[in-house]
Amino acid sequence: MEYHLSTKLNGNIAMTSCFHENSFLQRDGSLYKFIWVRHGTLDVEVDHVVMHLEKEEMISLTPLHHVQIRGVDGEYLTFLFNSNFYCIYGHDSEVSCNGFLFNGSSRVMRLKLSPSQSARLDSIVDIFRGECEIQDNLQEEMLRIILKRFIITCTRIAREMFDVDPGRENTFDVIRQFYVLVDSHFKEKKQVQDYADMLCRSPKTISNLFSLYRLSSPLRVIHERVDAEAKRLLLYTGKSAKEISEILGFEDLATFSRFFKKMNKESLSEYRKREKRE
Template sequence: MDFKFNTRMDGFFALTTRLHEDRALQGGKGFYKFIWVRDGKLDIEVDHVVMHLRKGELVTLSPLHHVDMLRAEGHYLSVLFNSNFYCIYGHGGESSCHGFLFHGSSNILHLSLDATETERLSHITDTLAEECAVADNLQEEMLRLLLKRLIIVCTRMARLRLETGKGRENGFDIIRQFYVLVDNHFKEKKQVQDYAEMLYRSPKTLSNLFSLYGLDSPLHIIHERIDAEARRLLLYTSKSAKEISEILGFEDLATFSRFFKKMNRKSISDFRREEKKEDDRPTGLA
């Protein structure tokens, strides 16, 4: 299946089982993505990190993630959309996906679905596929409603992994807001104290909350977001290390170099050289 829908306001929605055959769709800017392996296996590369997905596994990717399809065996489904079709910022209060399903960190959401979750998701995607064949003036709104349902169901599934039950909703929302704030301010704000003030909490309260949910520390999440952006700029632009250090708000190149080596256990020059060698290797889809 390969369905693409464009709105008059530059909205875009796609439902496809052949993302690996569509380089333009893979590299398209501004797309949020669900990739779900229904059967078999799928190897993808996200920001130069290879992921091996198997039956029942699902990942969500933001427009910041660079994805390449390496090997597809079996059946998988991809749902793509842009902000003009469904704005996760505007609907954040309804679905709680902004900062949770979709954020700029390299620590992307990766779910392994059980039988009940698979059945629930199958019902939504089957209905989406049926709606793709109905070309009338109600199609756009129906697709948007079904996409919203998909987002909410996946958010609920992910929240179950965090044991976000009754009485813990407020804590979950603080975590989600933290991710959103980090995405928006990581270039100029690099301390937990900065985000704690914006959330009207103390740094210790934030640290305890993230520990309660079994998540990395707030400081590690800030550093991971900075590092993810640094890696993307090194991999996908020709900017110098000095230019990147300035973009990311470091005092000087030396400070950025120390940070990068601590996060990646290799120097900036070694990282670029090694990744360039990886790019030069022949690849192909099965």
């Protein structure tokens, strides 16, 4: 199954079961992605880390993630869109996925769908397929509505996974906002206090909220976001370690080197050589 729509304002939405064979979509660095295994298994490399996905597992990825399909043994579906088609930042109040389903860390959201959850998403996919057959001036907006419904359904499934009941939505939104702020400011702000101030909360309150939902500590989230960006710059650009340390806001190369070794148990040069060799 393959469908792709480009709008006059450079918006793109696509659904395909052959993403690994579509070089055009693979080269497009602006796309958000849902990758959903329908049958069998799928090996996906995200930022040089291979994930083995099984039937009814789904991951959600941002344009920051470097993705390659390494092995297909079954059937999968990829749902893709860019910000020009639907901006999750501008419509956050509608879908509540920013900083939750989508964030810049290499620790991506991974959902295991129950039969009922899979059926809910299947019905949306069927509606999408039906709308693809209708060629009129209303199609673009209809596809946007269907995409929004798909995102909201995935957000609800993820909330169920984290036991976010209606009475705790406001507290969970603080966590989402924390992730969004980290994505925006991790290069210059590396302390929990910085983000707590922006959220008008105390660092202890933020830490307690992360503990409540069994998430990594807020400081770990900041460090993982910095580390993810460091790895992307090391692997996918020709920038030197010194240039990367400056981009990421470290006071000098030595400080950056210590941080990287603490996070990864190997030096910058060792990591780059090993990953390039593999």
